[in-house]
Amino acid sequence: MVVLVALTAAMYAAVLIPFKLLPIIPGITEVRPANVFPVICSLMFGPAGAWGAAFGNLIGDLMGGTYGLGSYVGMLGNFWFGYIPYRMWRLLSKNEPVPWGFSKLLRYLPITLLASLACGVQIGWGLDTLGLVPFHVLAPLITVNNFITAAILGPLLLPVLYPRVKRWGLLYHDIMEPEDLSTGTIPHVGHLLLWVALLGSLYFGISMSLGVTDAASINLGFGLEITIPIELLVSMGDNVAVGILPFLVLLLVSCLMI
Structure with a gap:
């Protein structure tokens, strides 16, 4: 799982860093096609996707010149962004996310919206608390930015990557012990x-x-x-x-x- 955390973080950071040159709010957020990775890596790698998203965002800030106190808030927000998809998919569906079908897409989009909201409100709250950006500006912006990217690119990338990861035996439910995959008592x-x-x-x-x-x-x-x-x-x-x-x-x- 440590390798999958590192892999997720590396992919996320590698795509985040070049787009630091296209800021939406300078020093805070930018155009982020990389936002698809926390969602699809969550569905493939489970908790490793969540931790990888958190550390990948921090690495992106460090290497992209936007590091600050807000980077640690960003870690928490991106952790939720990578945590919620796999937990919700396990709750709402007994099937794997691919091959794609209309019913699976109808599950994927609300789950992606939920994860995007969690990331947006967490980071919006943190940066508003630090006095950097007002909540009413940042939270909706991050939510929409995350959702649009993951909603468009996820259905394109996941059918390509998921079968290969499955063939290599790297899906989280193939690696983790059954007791570690249990859901809550009242999910x-x-x-x-x-x-x-x-x-x-x-x-x-x-x-x-x-x-x-x-x-x-x-x-x-x-x-x-x-x-x-x-x-x-x-x-x-x-x-x-x-x-x-x-x-x-x-x-x-x-x-x-x-």
Whole structure:
């Protein structure tokens, strides 16, 4: 598994570094076609893909000239980006992700969105806390940037790479012991809580980052609407650093449950 961590980190960093020359927010984030690697490596290498994504992002920052305190926040965000796909795929499907089919694509896209959200809100929270970039700018940007890349390139690369990795006997479920592959006791509850944690983080994080502190209305569709006083949900404070911390704790708990 250590070799797979190194392989994932090397591939991720190798594609990240050249694109540091195409920044979206200078010194913070850039055009990142490499964002496909945490997702597909997660599906192939399991936890090694998660750790490889974390270290690969750090190496990319070190070698690309964007290293700073935010790099360690980026490590955590990219760990979630590589952790959630394989855990969710095991929960939602008993089949391997390839060969591709329409039903598998319908699983892949929401899983990719979930992982992208986790990465976006984690990094957005961390860099907002450090006073580098506002949450309402960075979290949606990272989420969209990650999702679009992985949603487009993943279905193209995974069918090419997955059969070869399987033939070499390097898939994570061929290497890991069965007891290490067990799921949580109530994984479907964890799945639901994960959506709550991430959508809650994004919604209330953006609201607080923009200075919205009055009652907020949420449109449920079909003419239904609920109004939630934000101050009830963020009673510990009205800033992003403290306000969405309960949601990030829920993110951690739900990931342990799936």
